[in-house]
Amino acid sequence: xxxxxxxxxxxxxxxxxxxxxxxxxxxxxxxxxxxxxxxxxxxxxxxxxxxxxxxxxxxxxxxxxxxxxxxxxxxxxxxxxxxxxxxxxxxxxxxxxxxxxxxxxxxxxxxxxxxxxxxxxxxxxxxxxxxxxxxxxxxxxxxxxxxxxxxxxxxxxxxxxxxxxxxxxxxxxxxxxxxxxxxxxxxxxxxxxxxxxxxxxxxxxxxxxxxxxxxxxxxxxxxxxxxxxxxxxxxxxxxxxxxxxxxxxxxxxxxxxxxxxxxxxxxxxxxxxxxxx
Numbered sequence: 432x433x434x435x436x437x438x439x440x441x442x443x444x445x446x447x448x449x450x451x452x453x454x455x456x457x458x459x460x461x462x463x464x465x466x467x468x469x470x471x472x473x474x475x476x477x478x479x480x481x482x483x484x485x486x487x488x489x490x491x492x493x494x495x496x497x498x499x500x501x502x503x504x505x506x507x508x509x510x511x512x513x514x515x516x517x518x519x520x521x522x523x524x525x526x527x528x529x530x531x532x533x534x535x536x537x538x539x540x541x542x543x544x545x546x547x548x549x550x551x552x553x554x555x556x557x558x559x560x561x562x563x564x565x566x567x568x569x570x571x572x573x574x575x576x577x578x579x580x581x582x583x584x585x586x587x588x589x590x591x592x593x594x595x596x597x598x599x600x601x602x603x604x605x606x607x608x609x610x611x612x613x614x615x616x617x618x619x620x621x622x623x624x625x626x627x628x629x630x631x632x633x634x635x636x637x638x639x640x641x642x643x644x645x646x647x648x649x650x651x652x653x654x655x656x657x658x659x660x661x662x663x664x665x666x667x668x669x670x671x672x673x674x675x676x677x678x679x680x681x682x683x684x685x686x687x688x689x690x691x692x693x694x695x696x697x698x699x700x701x702x703x704x705x706x707x708x
Contacts, residue, residue, distance in 0.1 A: 444558065458522045483564070499583060663689075
């Protein structure tokens with residue numbers, strides 16, 4: 432009687448991808464390197480069909496059932512055309528708007544050397560490669576708009592905008608303000624929310640102390656009031672911070688604000704022309 436015998440496992444099998452972050456409608460290729468020349472193999476590559484779709488294979492005949500691609504190869508020449516590797520390509524689906532960690536999982540059976548004289552153990556414990564499918568995020572940016580220079584001890588209406596066409600998602604973001612240079616003057620940046628609650632952005636920040644959710648297409652506008660008690664040049668910095676990550680700064684921008692005395696004519700400036708980054 433003759434039976435099928437197995438040698439040691441293919442310990443040198445390696446899997447890699449050409450990218451770890453995949454944007455919608457962008458391809459990612461998984462390369463499987465065998466470590467030996469193989470004349471026969473069957474590889475199963477499992478994937479998340481909510482995020483990825485199968486595109487093509489190089490190194491065998493593929494069958495895609497929607498969540499797993501089976502790739503089969505047999506060297507019909509009797510050992511003159513063995514393979515040292517194979518690759519499979521997927522494409523991230525369109526319409527993805529959040530970060531999605533996922534993985535490609537590889538198992539195998541029917542492994543044999545070039546002339547089929549030696550067989551190898553199945554790969555039953557999956558080899559896993561992690562990737563992230565996410566959109567191409569755009570940085571957040573601040574804009575500050577007001578008309579005319581502020582006057583000492585008079586509230587100046589200002590509009591602060593936080594903008595991004597595809598901002599990264601945060602569960603606990605918050606806007607705060609700081610004064611870097613005030614020439615000894617006192618500054619208040621005040622805003623009233625939809626619940627008629629007033630917030631001092633310098634002393635406490637905007638909104639819920641625990642932060643708020645933000646992400647995707649963002650065009651947040653805050654109607655603020657600035658109050659300065661001395662003439663001079665002030666540098667006010669607005670920051671978007673992540674409360675869930677030790678108040679890490681997501682984005683920030685400096686604005687230089689020139690304050691006039693009451694008896695001076697103020698210059699008319701619009702759309703942030705009297706501010707600098």
